[in-house]
Amino acid sequence: MNSLPLFRIVLAAIFTTAGQLAAVPPAGKVEFNRDVRPILSDNCFYCHGPDQNHRKAKLRLDVREGALEKKAFVPGNAQASELLKRLAATDPDEVMPPPDSNKKLTADQKETLKRWIQQGGEYQAHWSYVAPTKETTAPNLHPIDTLVQKRLAALNLRPSVEADRRTLVRRLYSDLIGLPPTSEEVLAFVNDTAPDAYARLVERILGSRHYGERMALGWLDVVRFADTIGYHSDTPRNVWPYRDWVINSFNTNKRFDRFTLEQVAGDLLPDANDETRVGSAFNRLILSTEEGGAQAKDYELRMLTDRVRAIGATWLGQTTGCAQCHDHKFDPFTTKDFYSLGAFFADIKEPIIGKREEGMPLPSPVETEKLAAFAAKEKQRREALEADTQERRASQGHWEETLASGPVDVPWTPLHPLKLHGDRGSKFSQNEEEIVTVLADGSAAADTYFITLKTPPGLTTGFKLEALSSESLPQKGPGLSPNGNFILNQFSIKDGDKVLKITEASATFEQKGFPAKLAIDPKSATDPKKGWSAFGNELRDSCLYVELEKPVEGERTLTILLKQIAGDHQTLGRFRLLATSVPAPIRAPAVQFPADILATVAIPSEKRSTAQKNALAKHFRAVSPEFASHRSALSHIVAEKAEFEKTLTRCLISVSTETKRTVRIFPRGNFLDETGEVVKAALPHYLPQPKIEGREPNRLDLAQWLVSRENPLTARTVMNRMWKQFFGTGLSKVLDDLGAQGEPPPNAALLDWLACEFMDSGWDIKHMVRTIVSSQTYKQTSTAPLQLTAADPNNREFARQSAFRMEAELVRDNALSIAGLLVPKIGGPSSKPYQPERYWENLNFPVREYAADKDENQYRRGLYTWWQRSFLHPSMLAFDAPSREECCAERNRSNIPQQALVLLNDPTYVESARAFAASILKDCRGDASKRIQWAFQRALQRDPRADELKTIRALFEKHLWTYKGDLKSADALLQTGLSPVPEGLEKSELAAWFHVARVLLNLHETITRA
C-alpha cells in the first residue's frame, strides 16, 4: 500500500514531461540540422525530397537551391513565404501537408520554420555526411565529462553522484564481460582505497577472456550471425568458427579497420590466411533457401539486397532497403547507389538456390599432421598405379586392340525372379523374358521391391538393372510417377542376412543431380531426394550397372532390394535384372568405353598427342582388371581420407570468382523486369569517393572505404552503438539510421568527439571502451531523484546512469554463474540447452528432433546457443534475442509474462536453482539466516535487508514444513537437470532451499544491470 505515492509520482513524471527536452522550441538561432531538417524530412520530403520519380510539383525542399528556385520561401521574410502560407491554409487543396498524407505540423514546428526563414533560411549539409570534428576539451577534465556537462549546464541540469562501489563493480562486470563478480571480488574493490583502484579494476576486467564474448553479442546481432539458413527448411550451415573469430578479434583487440577488412574482404587481402578467410564468412551470413520451387533470379536479388542492407546497418548507419525499389525518400541514397553497392558482392562464389557448400576445413595442428600422412600415402599409391613399365605398355597394347571394335556390352544373363514382394504392397507380374511389371492399381507412392533370385552357375561379378519403358506407363515410364519418373534411392543385395558389398555403380543415363553412385551410397537410403534417376532420357530404357566387391560363386539365392522412397509414385514400373561373369570392372558401356577414348584408340599410336596418350593410359588403368588391387588400395585411402575430412571443423568463407554475376537495377525491385541499367560496383555517390582509376573497385576497396578517414559515417555508427552498450541508449537513439529520418544526436559534439578519438586511436576498440568507462559520466548512479527523471525521462542527457534488464544471453549466464554450473569454455560448436519438446514441430525438409546437449555443452554461455533462425530457443526469444534474420542494431527490451515463465519453469533455471540450493547447504555452515545472507552475497553481492531476510525466512520455513511431510515431492523436485544432486544432503531441506535460490534468481535486481 505504501507504494502508491511512488507509483503516482512516476506516472506523473512519465506522462507530463515525456520528451520535454526534445520538444523545447529552440531559443536564439535556429539550426537547420537540429531543428528544421527533422520537421521537413518527416512531413515534406516524401513528396518534395530526394526521390525524383516521386517528386510533386517539381519542388524539392531538401536542397536550398531547389526550394528557392521554386520560390518555396523568401529568405528573411516569413510573411512572403509560400511554404508558411501553405502550412497555414485551410482549403484542403491548398494546405500542406495534404490531408491524405495523415501528416500535421504542430504549432511549435510551424513557429520553428517561421523563425528559421526569418533568420535567413540557411541550410546545412546533413550532420552525419560531414566529417566529424573533434572539439577541444579542457585538459583537466575527462573529455566525455566535459562535453556531457557542457550540455547539462545549458539545460540547467547537474550530473548525479557516483554510484556506490558495489554497483560500480557489478556494472563493470556486466558491461565488460557479462558475468557477475563474486562477493569477494566486490569486497576487494570496496576495500581498495588506492586512487587507482578503479582503473586497475577496469584493466583487470578488460584482460579477461570473457571480454571478447561480451563484446561479440552486439556484433553478432548486427551482422545477423546464425547457425541456419533462414528461409523455408531453415537447415544448418557451417559458420560457427566466424563467431569464435569475432570473440578472438575483440580479445586480441584487433583494430576495427582490420576487423572490417577481414570481414568484407578477408579473402582478397594481400596477406590473406585462414583467419582472415574465416572473417570473410561475414559475406555468407545472409539468408538462403533450399526450397524446390525457388527461382534463382528471385533469390539472387534477395541475397544482393540482404548484403546491401547489412553494409548499411553495420557500418554506415544507413537504411538502404527502400532503395531496392525507389530512390530513398529522405536520404540521397538512390536506387543506383543501392545496386552499385550490391555489385561489390557479385564476385562471391555461391549457389543461389540450394544447400551451401561445407566450407573451408579448419584442421587443428594434430589434424593437419594426419592430413599430411593421408596425402603421402595417397601419393605413394597413386604413383604405384600410374607407374609406366614395359610390361604395362604391352598389356595396354592388347587392351587397345580389343577396343577397336567399339563399345560393346559384356554378356548378360537375365535372372528369373523366384519371389517378388513390395514392402508397401506393390503387386507385380512377370513374363518369360524375366521382365517384371508393377501393377498400377497395386502400387504404392513409395516402396521397396524385394526380388529373390538365383545367380547362374560359375562366377557372378556384377548385376545390371534394366529400367524399361512401356506404353502402359505414365508418359511411357519407366517410372510410375505422373511424369514417368522414378528415383532409385538404394540398390542393395542380400545373401541371407549378409549384405554384399557393391563397389561401383554406373548407368547408361543419369539425370543431373541423380547419378548412379547415389543408389549405392548408404546415406541415400534415408534421403528421399538422393538416388539414381534417368529422368530426361529420350531413349527411355536406362540401365544401372553394379560391380560386386567379391564375385559370388555358383548358384546362390540372393535378394535384391530396390528402395524407392521419394514418394509420389516415383517407383519403377517395369524392369529386369541380369548378371554377368566378366571380371571387374563392371561398368555401363558409356563409362567403360567413353567416346573420346574410342576415338583416341582409332588414331595410330605415333600420331596421338601427349594429352591423348596420357588419357588413354589413365583410362586403361581405370578399367583394366590387372590394376584391380592397385585401384582398390588407392580408393581405400581416398575414402579413408574423405571420411576423416568430414570430421574437420569447417566454415563458409568468401571465395571470389572471375565470372561475376551481372547486376542490373530492377525497376521497383521486380526481378522479372530485366529492362534496368546494368551497373558496376560503385560507392554511394553522395559520400566522399576514393581514388580508384582504370578498374572496377572490388570488395577490398569497399572495405577500405568503409574505414577510411574520409568516411563520415562508420566511426559515428560504431561509437553510437558502443555508447548504447554502456548507457542503455545511443547518443542518436536510432542506431541503424544516422540519415534524415534518424535522430540528430542531442549531444552531437560528444558523438563526433568519440568518432574522432576512435579514428585517432587507430580504430582501437578497447581504448574506446576504457575511455568511456573511465568517465565520471559512466560512473554516476542510475538511481536518480524524481526531478531529474521528470526533466529527462529517457536519460538522453546522461545526467545519470541507466538501469536496464540484461540481454537474453546474460540472463542465462548470470543464473548459471550464480548456480556454479557455468562452463566457461570459450568457443566451439554451438550448444543446445534444454528446449521444450516438439518446439521444432513446424520445421520440415527434413523433420527434425532437437537433441539437447548431454555434456558440458549444456552449461555454456548464452551466446553459444544454437541459433535457429526460424525457431530461436524460446528462452532467448522471451528475453528479446533477435532471430537474426535481418541485421539488428537495437534489441527490444521488453518486460513480458513469458520472461517470468522462463525464469520460473525453464529446466535451465530450475536446475540452476537446485544447484544454487545445494551450494547454499554445502558451502555455508550456520543457521537459516546465515545461509540466506550467504545466498544474497552469492547472487547479489550484498547482505539482505531486514525485511528481505524476514520474507525469505518465512518462505523457507513454509516450504521446509511442506516437504518434511511430502518427501516424494521433494525428491521429484530435485530431478530436473543433468547435473547430479550432491550426496548426503537432506532432501526436504535441499528442496526448501531450492525455493529460496529460485526466488533470488527471479529477482528484478538479479537480472538488472544498474
Next chain:
Amino acid sequence: MTHSLSADYNRRAFLGKTAQGLGSVALASLAAPALLQGATSLGVLRNLPLPQKAKRVIWLSMAGGPSHLETFDPKPKLAEMHGEAMPESFTKGQQLAQLQGQKLNCFAPQHEFQKFGKNQTEICGLLPQIGSVLDEICLVRSMTTDAINHDPAHMFMNTGSQIAGRPSMGAWVTYGLGSEAANLPGFVVLTSLGKGGQNQPIAARQWSSGFLPSRFQGVQLRSKGDPVLYLGTPAGMKLEQQGADIDAINALNKQHSHLVNDPEIATRIAQYEMAFQMQASVPELMDVTGESASTLELYGCAPGDGSFAANCLLARRLAERGVRFIQLYHKDWDHHGGIKDGVALKAQEIDRACMALITDLKQRGMLESTLIVWAGEFGRTPMSQGGSGRDHHNKAMSVWLAGGGVRGGLVYGATDELGYAAVENVATVHDLHATMLHQLGIQHESFTVKFQGLDAKLSGVEGGKVLKDILT
C-alpha cells in the same frame, strides 16, 4: 516438468490466502494502469476513427497454397482444354516456381463443383458443409499476391512485406486495439498438420511482433505438452508453492522499488502475476471436456486431438475469452502432385470444422463481431505439374471472409476463363489487410509506426484499398 494446473483449481482461494502479496499488486495496477500495460491490454488506439464492426479476427491460414481450381473457383473451360497447351498469351514473362522453363499444359479441375446457397454459388462438391453456410460467406475469387515461394508468401500475407522483421497482422491488431482477455495473450496461434505429408515448414517469424514491442507477438498454443511454453510448474511442485514463490519474488521486488526509481519493477511485478494467472487460465481454456456433446459433434473432433477441427473449437473458446487475434494454420496444401486425392483429404479435414466455427459463433451471437478469414499464401496454376498436380501461383487465388460485417452470400471478383489471373475486381493482400483493419475500426493509412525512417503500416507502402463492396 509439465505439471499443468488442474482446471478446477480455485484461484480465488489462492488469491485470498496471499492477498498481502498479489493484492497490493492489484492495487498498484489500479493506481497506475499505464505502468502495467504489459499485463493489462490497452492498445495505442483509444478513440477509434471508424465504427468497430468486428471486435476480433479468426484467421484460418491454409498453408501450402490451396488450389482455387479445386475449391472455390469453377473453370469449365479449363476442363475443356485439358491436356492442350496453355495459350502463351496467358503465361509469357510470368513468375513460375517449379514449372519454370517447362512445357505448360492445361490441367482440368479434378473435382466436380456444386451449387450452394441462396445465390446458387458454385463451389467444389467436396465442401458441402461450407456450402451449407455459404450465405454467411463472402467469397473473393480475385485475390492476388506478390510472392511465389512459401516462406516469402506467408511473410507477405502476414506482414504485408516479404522482408523478415515486420510485425505480423495479429501483432499490429493487438498493438492497436489491445485485448479484452485478462488472463490470456491477445494474439494466439494454433497449428495443425494435414495427413497428406506435404506439411511445409512455418517459421515463428510468421507471428512475430517485428519492430513492435515483444508483448504483442503471437503466443503459440500447443496441443501436446505445455500448451504455452514453460507454463507447467517444475515436477514435484504444487501450484500453491509456485504461488508462494511468486509472492516472495513480488514482495522483494516491491521492497527494492522503494530504493530505486525504476518503473520497470512495477511492470515486472504485474508480469509475474499475469504469468501465474496464465498457469490457471490456459489449462482451463484447453480443457474442452465441459463442451456439450452436440458441440463436439458439430466440430467433429475428439478433445485434444490436435486436429484443425479441435483448433477451430479452441478458436471459439479463445474468442469468447476476449482474445483479439486468433490465427490457425492448417498445413499440407502444397499439391505439386496428386492434387486430386490431396484436396479431397484436405476437404475432409477442414469442411465440417469451418462450418462448425461459423455456426457455433452464430448461435452464440458472436459471428457479427468476429471476422473470419480463410486464405492460403497463394493459389495454384491452371497448368499441370507432372500430370497430377499444380505449381505455386500468385496471379489468382480464392479467399473467403465471414462475420464481422462482411456481406454473406456474395461472390466478389473473378479470374479469367482458365483461372490463370484475377481480371475482375482484382484484390491484393494489402487490400485484404486494409479491409480487415477497417472492420476493426482502424483507418489503415494512418495506423503507422516509425521504422527505418518510414511510417510503416500493415497495408504496405504502396497502399491498399478497403474492399467496400464486400462490406454490409
